[in-house]
Amino acid sequence: MTPPPPVTGQAAAGRDTAVLLKNATVVDTRDGTLAPGTDVLIRADRIVDVRPGIVVTDGPEPFTVDARGKYVVPGYADMHAHPLGQRPEEEARDLELLLAHGVTGFRQMSGSLALLEKRASGTLGLPAASPELLALPGPLLLTPVNAATGEQAVAAVREQHAAGADFIKAAMVTPEVFFAAQAEALRLGLPIVGHLPVGIDVPKASRIGMKSIEHLGPGVGLFACCSTDGAHVHANAAGQPAMKVPPFKLPFMERVMERVVKKLVINPINRTKPADIENLRLAVRTFDDDLAAELAERFVADGTWQVPTLIRVKTQELCDDPAFANDPDLRYMGEATVRSWKAAARKFTAFPAEARETFRAVYRRQLELTKLFDDAGVPMLVGSDCSGAAWVVPGASLHHEFDELARAGLTPLRVLQMTTLRAAEFLDATDTMGTVEPGRRADLVLLDADPVERVEHLHRIAGVVRAGQHYGAAELDALKERVAARA
Ligand SMILES: [Zn+2]
Structure with missing residues (x-):
């Protein structure tokens, strides 16, 4: 049996790529504050902007994810x-x-x-x-x-x-x-x-x-x-x-x-x-x-x-x-x-x-x-x-x-x-990880439900961003199936 092919995220990491999460609810890990209707712009492997209504006018066209109803937390x-x-x-x-x-x-x-x-x-x-x-x-x-x-x-x-x-x-x-x-x-x-x-x-x-x-x-x-x-x-x-x-x-x-x-x-x-x-x-x-x-x-x-x-x-x-x-x-x-x-x-x-x-x-x-x-x-x-x-x-x-x-x-x-x-x-790395803010590494989890409300909501992963690559539910499932097929 030939092994299933490797799974890659969308918007392959590189200098010229961008991902835009539209209309997400960003969770502040410091105090649990929720910021609905927020966009998160990622270039290469960094978060560069977090605010409502981001319009990208320069650089490459971002890979856009409709994140309405999703909660964004650090990976x-x-x-x-x-x-x-x-x-x-x-x-x-x-x-x-x-x-x-x-x-x-x-x-x-x-x-x-x-x-x-x-x-x-x-x-x-x-x-x-x-x-x-x-x-x-x-x-x-x-x-x-x-x-x-x-x-x-x-x-x-x-x-x-x-x-x-x-x-x-x-x-x-x-x-x-x-x-x-x-x-x-x-x-x-x-x-x-x-x-x-x-x-x-x-x-x-x-x-x-x-x-x-x-x-x-x-x-x-x-x-x-x-x-x-x-x-x-x-x-x-x-x-x-x-x-x-x-x-x-x-x-x-x-x-x-x-x-x-x-x-x-x-x-x-x-x-x-x-x-x-x-x-x-x-x-x-x-x-x-x-x-x-x-x-x-x-x-x-x-x-x-x-x-x-x-x-x-x-x-x-x-x-x-x-x-x-x-x-x-x-x-x-x-x-x-x-x-x-x-x-x-x-x-x-x-x-x-x-x-x-x-x-x-x-x-x-x-x-x-x-x-x-x-x-x-x-x-x-x-x-x-x-x-x-x-x-x-x-x-x-x-x-x-x-x-x-x-x-x-x-x-x-x-x-x-x-x-x-x-x-x-x-890790003494709060300037690069731990919050969803500009300057942090683009390592994120998108959730279907509010994680501050119930711990089980941390399980409801709708997507993952790792080093600026977005893995939607389909890619994450494919990743799991690929592992299971090789077991
Ligand atoms: Zn151990």
């Missing part, structure tokens, strides 16, 4: 994603799926020296229909793989800095390694983000400088700080080996570990030991709102961001939920991938019912914690943690994340902000 940013570093056909599939779901930018959360080199030389080879790569790190810091000691971690940070990494991502690291890496990253002016496994003093890490914490921990990391019995939760969890690998470094170790990690990330919870489940139960039972509020204050004071990736923790903690196995969007993923996700769900069902109830209770607390953080003013971002995680379909999962955030109690406007304006603030 969505998936601020925790891993589409890169896979096989080329998987990369293309996931990037196209992201774009087809309104994602016009993503923060890649794991990198490699090879990816950094490709980006530097302009040879990443992303498909024509792709969101923008917003930030790229080097390899994850993993104890003991590439960061067995503080000294090794410092060397790894320096190597990644020299290779052009935008930030350092800590994954499974010991406190010694984490704090050594953090000090070196900050000395070099490089943000450090990622996981704070148990054992690491979270308030201390925040105070010193942690740009973003992912997945609310993960595990009991943050919960230990919110527990009236925090000392026990901490002690119970401390001293676990991060990962079992030979105590010496092999030249091919990183390759081997890449494969190990790939398997592990499908559902890391499946490795939870009975003692860890007991500890989770203790953390959930002793969760204290006041302690959580104290932690939130710390994050606000330090400017430490949270990327809850609720859909990622939910698909782990409720892995056997039949809704996941029956998700029609699985048609986009290859058969082998779906098989591995089903296997992970089967493995999950081997946990005793009591353990699975504990995981569900943990998830309820994570929703509570997210709401509490939002109420306290902790800056947060939307992230899906695609690709590689069980049941997390690229693009579609970002919409599930919107829904989970709403379920936690966040307002539709806040959710919209977290995937647009807040992402721009996080």
